Amino acid sequence: MNNIIQVRNLSVRLSGTPILEDISFEAAAGEYVSIIGPNGAGKTTLIKCLSGIYSNWTGSISIEGNDSKNLSHRDIARLQSYVPQAEGRMNPLTVEELVATGRYPHLSAFTTMTKGDFSAIDDALERTGIQPFRKRRLNSLSGGERQMAFIAAALAQDTKILLLDEPSTFLDYKHQAEVSSILKSACRDHGRTIIAVHHDINMAAACSNKVIALKAGSIIFSGTAQEATDTTTLKKIYDTNFISAFTSAHPLPLIITGGDT
């Protein structure tokens, strides 16, 4: 398979503390890879290494065959969009202005936005259902509306790879379903590669071709969505009990916490 991202022996220390140790995995074009694991496991740190926010790591990250250490921030932004965790994202921009920033990596210093750029912005606003809010300031929106605006900016960036840190935080059930459908379609119909941190194992399993679990900075599990819904595996990852429920309406078991074993 054609790997668009290849991570080899990635380790990182923050403030002198080892946070990630010897992480290796790959993602193919069109693949949806979920990163799961307990709080503090290193999921956000991994996404920040991939997105170029952290550069003080050892090992290698190859993006479309290029060593990421040789890519400029603009090169990376043309290949990857990044939706950070929702917290702390108070931003004075309007929705439309934020989504327009998704086009900046494609502009040179001497060009202004073209019809194509404006149509990418309109399309992203339409697909995420936030067209009615386009003139509103981000700090006047609800958490879920703001979340959709950041997802729209990533879609407008029109990159081969999307990195998302907990994309469904703040979203109600309808919007979770919409985001999951937009993201699955980005992979299936448009060949995009997604690496997304998820806390909801049902959402991770429903979207993913591959699930990677981090625990205390190391990969403790890597497998298919089906394998990730095994309750014994989940207990090893999260140190708590899970129950799986089977229904004919859903191809994978549904997972809830609880039970004695």
Ligand SMILES: Nc1ncnc2c1ncn2[C@@H]1O[C@H](COP(=O)(O)OP(=O)(O)OP(=O)(O)O)[C@@H](O)[C@H]1O
């Ligand atoms: N700048 C920093 N200096 C020192 N330690 C840090 C720094 N940033 C993060 N950490 C620590 O690194 C560990 C991993 O953090 P990270 O945010 O990657 O975890 P996470 O798996 O995304 O957690 P959560 O599910 O709670 O969002 C945590 O113990 C955190 O306290």
